[in-house]
Structures are given as C-alpha cells and as structure tokens.
Amino acid sequence: MPIQLRRSFVVSRFGRAALILAGAAVLVLPVLPAQASGDVKTSANVKLVGGIPKQGPFKSGDAYDTDLAFQGDYAYQGNYHGFTIYDIKNPAKPAVVSRVTCPAAQNDVSVQGDLLFLSVDESLTSDSCKAEAETPSVKSAWEGIRIFDISDKKRPKYIKSIETACGSHTHTLVPDKKRAGKKSEAVYLYVSSYGPAKGYPDCKPPHDRISIVKVPLSKPTSAKVVSRPVLFPDGGNEKQEGLLAPTTGCHDITVFPEKDLAAGACMGDGVLMDISDREHPKVTTRVTDENFAFWHSATFNNTGTKVVFTDELGGGVVATCNAATGPQRGADAVYDIVDGRLTFKSYYKIPRNQSPDENCVAHNGSLIPVKGRDIMVQAWYQGGVSIWDFTDSSAPAEIGYFDRGPLKPQNLGGSWSAYYYNGHIYSSDIQRGLDVLTITDQRTDPAATKRLKVLNTQTQYAY
Template sequence: MTTARRRGRLAGVLIATAALTVAGLGSPAAAQQNDIPDVDEVVHSHNLHPVAHLDKEGPFAGQSAFNTDIAFTRGHAIVGNYDGFTIYDVRKPKKPKVVSQVLCPGGQNDVSVSGDLLFLSTDYARTNDSCVSEPAQASDPNSWEGIKVFDISDLSNPTYVASVRTDCGSHTHTMVPAPERNSVLLYVSSYSPAPELPNCQPPHDKVSIVEVPLDHPEDAELVATPVLFPDGGNPGDGYSSKTTGCHDLTAYPEKDLMAGACMGDGILIDISDRMNPRVIDRVQDNTNFAFWHSATFNNEGTKVVFTDELGGGGMPTCNAEIGPERGANGIYDIKGTGDRAHLEFRSYYKIPRHQADTENCVAHNGSLIPVKGRDIMVQAWYQGGVSVWEFTDSDRPKEIAYFERGPLSDTENITGGSWSAYYYNGYIYSSDIQKGFDVLDVRDPRTAPAKSVKFDEFNAQTQPSYGRR
C-alpha cells in the first residue's frame, strides 16, 4: 500500500487519487448490487475453501492496526502489522494458533525472514528506533526510519537486536542471501523525497542495501546505495506517477535477476554483482499504469507480472467504470538473455468480479503456486479478496478460483481486505487488513501438484525455484 501519511508529503496514494480525477473516474458508477455479497458475507469458488480464520487480537485488534505482509519459517507464518507483528503456528493449517505478538509501531512493518532472523521495515518517522518510540515529523533531522532486526530463534519470544537508518525510510525490503559473505543483504525500497525532509532529499533514484551478518546481526549496517535511475525516472504525467525511488523489488537469486516496481517505471535488473545492481531494461505504461507497485517472476524466469496499485490501495477501482486494464496486473515476457534481455508487454489481468463502491480494491501482493509446467499465481486484491489465476499463456490469463468477503460497510469506504495472499506448503495464507488471518485450501487439478512442494522458509519477494519444466 502506498501512503502519504508517513511524512505529510505527496506520496503514491495522492498521486493515484489525483490520477483518477484527471481521468474523469473519481465517482465510479456502482456495480450491480445483486453481484455484490452482503456486508461481511463470505463467498468463494467451488475449488477454493476457507479452512481456518483468526481475528486480529491483542494490540492489533483496532481498525487502524492494518495487517500487512507475510513471511514463513519452520511451519510458522509471520504477519506484519502497522503496529508490530504476529507469529502464527501453521504446522496444522486448519488449526493455526498465535505463538507471539510484538508491539513495535512503525508502518508498514513489512517482514522477511532468514534463519533465526526477522527483518522489519519502518516507513513512518519515529522519535527513535525503539519499539516504544512515538510518531515524529519527518522534517525533524533526528527522526528515525529504516530497518529493524529481530532474533526469532525462540519464536515465542522474539528479541530486538539491531536497527539501520535508511534514507526515506524502508517502505518495503527484499532479502537476498549472501552465503559467500555469511550474511544477508536487504534491498530497501523507499520513495517520495522532498527538499524539506533532511533524511529524504531529492533526487532519490536509488535503493539502500543493508548487510546483516548472520553470526553478528547486531553489526548490521548500510553498505551501498546504488542509483538505478542516473538519468531520472518517469517524470509523471498526471496519471502515471513520477519515479522518485522504488516501491517494491523482487529477487530471483538463482538467476541473478531482480524486477523493480518503481512508481512510474517497471525495470529488470542484473544482480550478478550483488552490491552493484544494474538495470538492463525499463518499461513504462502511461496509459494504464498509475503506480508500479510490485513484481513476480514465473518459475522459469521468462516472465514478470507487475501490479498497478491505482488509487494507492484505498479506492474502489474494481468496477465497470475503471475497467479491466487499470488497477490490474501487466504480464511481460522476458525476451533475450544477458544485456539483451528486455521486457515485452503481453496482456493485463484483473479480477472479473466487480466490487462495491465502498470497497477498496486493486492488484496487490501475491506469489506463485508451485506447479511445474504452468504459471499460476495467487494474489490479494484488498476487498476484492483472493484470486488464483493462470498466465501460462501470457496473452490469455484467466481466473481459476477466488475467495472474498462482502464490503466492510455498505455506506462508507473502510480500508480493508487481503493485503497479501501467498502459497506455502499446500495452503494459501491471507493477511486481511481488518479481519485477521485466513487459511484457504485450493483443490483443483491444475494446482494439485503444488501440494507436494515444501519449503522450510519462504519470502515472496525472494523467489525460490521449484524445478524445471
């Protein structure tokens, strides 16, 4: 999700909202009411069934405590929240249970894991780097934003061990193992600089690389700030966002590739030299993409799915008025190899079910379902729910299963729905902003082979290979 609240400056949600107005789409017509589930009504396709649900609880029960991203380790799901994170035991997927909660406000608190370490992104200015900090003004040079590191060797009692400040904070981050250095590298995505922000000065066309030594995580430090757009990114045009950094990076370490969703640009990056990522191709879509938000490779590393977070995640864009090509996924084939590799647009995919005008809905976080020989993905769409869809034929993507709830309200737009939906060891796990934690079981011949694919650890933005076609 993009947000302007963290620094009091123009960020993706305002850009995308303005884009809707510029396009004349600020007041979309309501979808047919009989197509919309009732408030909180659960509906799903015949092949995707909810098998467990846990409400938000404890310090995260309130409406302003948004659930965010998910990482997986040792049969546990770690769900970020604007106010901290929750660790769930999912070794029995139909009977998940809370193992621990850590109160550590700092939005978005996107998470990743490596071994006994958990990494947390803080993107709201705070008075300091502690978990008892208070909100601060980003114009204060002493305010803090960046990466926090926790020891989770005891999942029931995580321990805070280190922090690293990064320019413009850490909206999201991507973990890349560096076994030759006995460390992990965190590629930090952040954006929207302004002259009045001492810790977020323009231009900001870079990523920050934080290195965390596995044996001494307390020595985590900023080691590089490579510039990805030396000549500047997309200047923006009133609909497409101006590029002032990246929103999300997805790595495929085995292939030395990374895909970047960078506000107004989609990029393909060579990371064979981990400290010096190099852009090898760049694409724009100033007609239909308002805010390049995230990216997912297919297993072969021959395609990238980019998402467009039109409206910043807070607006109802899944309706007839907005249409099927805005607020959607863009499917790109990777043609050529090495320095000649380039991205070639093939098609858009958007959920085919219209949502109510009180439902924030747009393409958001997802992961592959590991089926050899097919390209199948599960994806969150906020109040549009969870969609399982296939893009084996890049020109003809299609939905094969879905799960959703009716609107949180039929009179006001309350931000909610599935933030992240990922496949892990046979089940789909969804982090719902307001409702909590869902476990779904997809039962379909096309996805059945994935049931046998197991990972001890899984970070959606650090893609593993699950075999060849």
C-alpha cells in the first residue's frame, strides 16, 4: 500500500487506507529524518555494492521513496514529493539526472518511450504540481494520473493530467493489441483505487471497479478514461473476519500481455482476469484466504502458470515479522494456475523475526530471469530484501537476503520495492534512498547475462 501519510501528518492515509484501518485510527509518526542503525546483516551471497541517499527537497522524513521503473540506462523512482531520474550506466554509482518536485501520494511510477506516468492517490486543490492537500469531500478536489514527457531526461515536462474516480493508488501499464507488423498505437493504464465514502462526491460506494485510461502514443495529451469496468458486481469479499478492509476495487494489478492474462490483488479477493479486450477486462476466477488481511500485489512466474500474491497485513506500518504473527500471515501465497483456476500451494515469509520497532510485511518484488526456475526478489520494508525460490510451489525457500537494523528514531522505513534489472537488485528505501545490491549464486547467476530494455514490474513478459 502502504497506508498513506498525508504530507501534513494531520491525517494518516497512505492511499485512503488509514481512514479504513483499525476503526479509522490515526497514525502519527515522527517526520524527522531517521537513520538506520549500523547493524546490517546479509547472507553470504548478497552484497551492497552502491547506492545514493535521498537529497535536497527529498531528504526530509516525510519524503517517502516509493516505486521504481527502469528503461535503458535509467531508473525512475517515485517519492511523495515527486520523482527522480537516475543514470545507472554504472550501477554501483547511480547519479541523479533530474529531480522533479510534484508532491502527492504515492507517486507510483511507470514509463513508456518518452512518457512517464505518476499515480496520485491524494485529494488536491488542483492537478498542478503546486497544489495543496484538499479534503475528499470537496467536489473540485483532483486526484488521478499525471503524465510527463521525459524525452529530455534533464528537463521532464508535465504535459497532461487525467482525473480518475477515487484517485490512483497504483496503475498498471498495458500495451494495446498490436496488429501484425504494426507498432503499438496506444497504451492503457489500469488504475486501481479504493476507499469510497458517501461524503466523497467523486468516490461514492460501491466502488467495485477500476478505471482504464487510454493513452494514444502519437498524441498523449489526448489521454482519457475510456471505461470503468465493474469487477465485483456482487460486492466482492466484504465480510471475512480479520480483513484490513473489504473489497472496494483493487489495490494492484499485474498483466501478462502475451497470454491476455491479469492477476488482481483486490483487497479481500485475489483474481485472474481475461484482458483480451483491453478496455473490458473480465474476472474469470476468484479466491479468498482466511489468513490474508489485504491482497496487495501479484507476480506471475516466467511462464504465466503461477501467481505469487502478497498480504499486506497491518498496511505496511506495523511490525508483523515476528513469532506472534507467525509464518502464514503478512506473507506471500503461491498459487498454481490449473485449468484457468487458482490452486493454493504454500505460503512464504522471511525466516528472520524483526524487532517490535520495525514495520515489516510482504511488499513489492519482481522475478529474477532464470530459465527453468521461479526466483523472486522482494521488499519487506524494514525486513529488508529477500531473494527466494518458488520453483517447487509447495516448498518455497529463501536463498539470500539483505537486512538493515531498525530506524532510530522509530519511523516508517525500509525497502518499498526491490526489483532485479540487468544484473543488479535495486531497492527503493523509504528513508535512505536507492540501494544497489548483487547476488552471487549458481541459481541466479544465469540471469546476469539477460538484458532488458524496459522494466515496469506490473507489466510482465516471458524472458
């Protein structure tokens, strides 16, 4: 998610979620910059080889680093204050190319050609980068998608905004259906949002849907919402005991375009979707899990025959990596896809208990491209970065890790996203900036020769 903290810290929100969590309890955390302790632990096969700390206007404790995307020799990192473009030609020495101040929660990011897309899940006075926070009950409040032209990496230009119902907590870039011998003419953004209320004029219940934005690549300024398909006409999973929040849309969607397949992590439900008609995806199967509090994200294996779903128990701000919580909650669930249905096989959770001061739960990760194996790198907030093998769906196991000590003073922190890109693991640390890791292991070494041109982790292709 995680729970969104407004820039003022008066309201705890991380996407509307805190208005839902724990009886709308307000979470107040310190906003002073926090420093990790010197206690850094890694497995023998994992090494921190480089990185760059938060700087300038993004250095404050409430300037949370968020998601990552990659393109050629560049990495793009979202932040609650905007986004940063890094030159990663030398991964051990990433360098800032440009930093754009455009505050909003969460500023999750994806890239396509010369376009960069940001998700805004915070009601603002306008779509301007100078807008202030607004209450969702105000009709004129804006939230949704911002589009930037990044053809000049040193001088990105804000070119378009699209308002979407209930904002955009996350979005998924989906290529159009290319005709034989033709280039893509458009991309779609599947916009996930949630948290409706009767008093929100643009986000009223029920909100059992997503918004789909079509972006013509030849004229991105004409981008617009083209459909708002209802995924849960029956309301979805709303009554299961222990849910962090009932289903009111999706939190995250991952697509496998070659198979016209999508996996949705939809709060109380995990789903598969047929996306052969890009503007009208259809849910084909649904599952629930008594141990899941919040279906947060999904990752396919390389052949599109498995899905790893994550449970963000506690919304990302709670210490759940401990003996009291146990190995089956706040964890990953591995499902095989059998005859179009999701078949549960096992849970995976990091095997190290964290301190009560460390927010820790399963979060964003990606595949490591190894032929014939299913290996994933994943962020666990202050639980660090875990590399684990789920080739045997019934017996997943960790093969490497990187774990810092708790932040002092206590604060929201740790790895938001950890992704493998062209031989290195990049971790977006909420408080510390960008970390670059390597893993040296016979199970993952073959991946080092694979070179990708672009990586938006919610848009998966077979390697």
